[in-house]
Amino acid sequence: MSRLEHEAEVLKLARFLDVEAEALDMLGEVPAADIRALRAQVTHFFFASDHHFFKRLVAASRLLPVSLLATVAGKVLGPMLSARVAGQMDVDRGVGIAQRLPTNFLAELCLSLDPEHTQDLIRAMPTQRIRDVARVLAAQGEYVTMARFVDIVTEEAIRGVLEDLEDDAALLHIAFFVENKARLERILALMPEARLVRIIELAAARNDLWPEALSLMEHVGDGWRGRLGDLAASLDDHVLDSMIRSVVAEDLWSVVLPVVGCMQLESQARFAMHPSMQEPAMLHSALQAADREGTWHLMLPVVEQMDDTARAAVAQQVDALDGEQLLRVAEVASVEGQWQSLLAIIAAMAPQQRTQMMALLGVAPERTLQGLPEALEATRQWALLDSVWADLGANAQARLRKAVAAAGLEERLGASSPS
Template sequence: MSALLEQAERLKLARVVGCEVDELGPLGEASAAELRSARRAASNALFGRHRSLFGKLAGTTRLLPTKLSAQFTQKFIGPTLAGRVASEMEPKQALALSERLPTPFLAQVCLSLDPGRSEAIIQAMPTELVIDVARELRANQEHIVMAQFADALTDEVVAAVMDSIEDPGDLLKIGFYIESKPRLETIISAMDDAGLARTLEAADQQGLWPEALAMVDGTSEALRARMANLIAAQPDAVIRSALDAAGREELWPLLADAVVLMADAGRSRLIALLDDPQWRRSLQAALAEQGADPAMLPD
């Protein structure tokens, strides 16, 4: 789980400083929290140093007719720099320009766009355009980038984007990388049980149990209990898949939290599926670490 987060942070940092992941040097060995701090510091430094240039380029595009400005942006500014220039644009200007740019180009712009600095622009975009760009990002497997926009988009637009995503595995990957747990909780809470159950099926079929279990880690007890009971309601093969993944990926602390929060019937059902003695020992140890009642899973 931590390896996935660290890899995501390495990628985000590499994009900010304009290098490949393997060129990060000693930073490549840092923890996810350290990489996140380095990324934010680098972003602030780069933006502060070049803000006057970004402002001039934004001013240049404002002086040109929109069609010509779109051509200028594609041919001379490019998507990476355009993402940084966007934060210096007025929402009305950015909207008019975005409507003249092809969706693949806008998706590339998103890779360097800072959602925190560009929130007003992002919220000015029509829902259909956001959905089109999201489809392009999803097709490019840019789940990390999609997750970065969760805070900047309204609940309504987020719901529309989620409805447009056909593969529930994509929802798991995006949810796992959303940094704000309160925002993630709002998004997951808006999903019905059938939709969440489909993400658990995807976790089984696509090997995404680390994402599924870690996604709700740090959210409210009520949401974690809801997810725990949905796990317990899955077919035996799906529950065994979760247990097997816990053994392979060292997910027992997350699974133990789910077991503690399950209703008695669901917990009993999961415990009855502990076919492997090592599963039982590992879950017992994780429950003990959490201070759970030993009677919850007796020898």
Template sequence: MSRALERRGELQRLARVLGVEPDDLGALDGADVATLRELRHAVADRLLEQSRDQFSRAVALGDALPASVAARLAQHVMGPVLGGRAAALLSPRKAGELARRLPADFLADVACHVDVRKVGPLLEDIDRGTMAEAGEHLRRRGEWVVLGAFVGHVRDDVVADLLDGFDGEALLRSGAVIEDASRIDAVVAMLTDARLDGLLRAADEHALWTDVVSLNVHLCDAQLDRVASAVERLSGPRIEALAALLAADDELRAAARPITRRLSARFLADVAADVDLGRVGGILEGIPTATLAQAAAELGRRDAWPLLGRLLTVLPEDVLADLRPELDDGLLRRAEETDAAAGDGPPAGPDGDDAAGSAKSPPAPPTRR
């Protein structure tokens, strides 16, 4: 996860504890992630200690009452803010009993005010159906920070139930603020290829490429392979949008390298026909020389010499210098000759059109979806 993305998530969590908007925390612009997290924990601890005596008495009263009565008191007397803070003092058994008797929308309200460090052990006694229903309410409200905090404290089967109701945008917005980053790989593993495709499309449609690329650093090889395959299934305009983002951000480009170095030679040959090669340098820069050489050979086999010449032209100088020794001399010469001829421009025909306009074009690969 990039430092900017991690810091954004921590600011959102701190704002929630303080009961303000993230934009109200401009005075903390110079604070790093660790400092923001320490401040959030200190505030949450102080809020609990400030009212510990009152909360302890309320919890003791709840223990002495039937669970149905205690649930009504929690909902109508304490409310979600105080109930969320007092939840840290509940026993796992009592938490489970109350959760079964409280409406899911109220549980979602309470979830916005609990300190997950304190209530994590309580979640085991809350049944997965109740958890999933409350999570669905949080999704509808766009409470991504709350959802991201709980992912690290609930079982995989509960997370899987919750993800079933998420579209690509919801997956991405909640995944980008998962507090326990070690869980990101497991969450991605729960997604089918179709849902992974939807996540990448959402990144393009909602300008969230930064979020999805930043998550790559937390993925194992198997999930990185799946993400690379999903990138290869993107349409040309989406590839261009991703490449433009990478070209403009050194940190993000470095985070994307585990993906770009997994892109296949056949994909590069195919994409050469679908995109403006001048706009995809952010992707080409991270691709291994051997893969570029294989892509060049594939374009040669397709007689796509203009595309190959253009590819060689847009590669960064240092990449091209490493690539030249890997290319067949005849392949390289023909590609450069074709590119030079294209640069000079073909002679005009009798009607003012390019004379080459009537020449047979080299066969192109099938257009990707």
């Protein structure tokens, strides 16, 4: 899970415990999945406590008319205790009571309601009632609460809420906290493309919304990632500029690169060749993040979409990587079949840097060199090896020659690489 996922889980736990997120700083290194499991356990414990008391209370309530129960809920129990009772209530009677309670009361009740224990009741609620409550929650900025019900309410209710919720920023905030991210795809399918474009443009106009927008892209399937990414790449240059700068500022390369990988080639090229991506600071940030987060397999294809000038800029930043980092890049190129992308960077290196890179490959494990000779053959770039051969040490020459011979391509080594 990404840092965005971790942040969302901390905020949801803080909301349930009714504390500020800063009070949970001790969870900074705890995986998001563990925080989610902790929240589930805390929720279960909270609603299991006094379970028998509320069950007896509901049993006694069956003797009273619905109209009187609505009065008791509003005047005696209040929203929080009514939420506890709702989990034990018969669906039909629960709906009848909810129909008689003020909308603002129901909205406050939702803050303490557990969707898991009340899903049958929630699904039975009239769509218009859900829309009314959703408008109040949205106006109060209760995005965490709204997100908890996305996986429970009917599609008809979601469609209605989308029609009512004109604030696209609120929509992004809600999506950030959605429990079942797979449901997001169905929600996106209910929205016209014009609104999707409007949301992306809003994120570009307000950089503080890019984390939410990218989180949305992160938690849908490849098809929707590609579609949303293509939409962003098709808009004015300032949209991609805003995205890239936000990615650097928030350190979100591990989030954006999978999205770029799902784009059409034309969109990938536009991202890779955007002027913002050519800035040394941007490239440095991207390469360091790729090594730190193990996403070289996503970064290398981006470089392949660049022209020679842009690749030369990448090569300059690669020069700042140490030997271990460079070997990790080569290992990824071998495992992922991306030698062609790495060769594009090597070809853009200055002669001395290229010699150092080839010498480093000469001491790499044999498994790392797998695929290199075939990539040199496919791209017709044997000159990259031949041009530095004389400057390589004997051991490096021997290891590279062995890899080339294992691929059955030893005759491709030029005259400058004697036996």
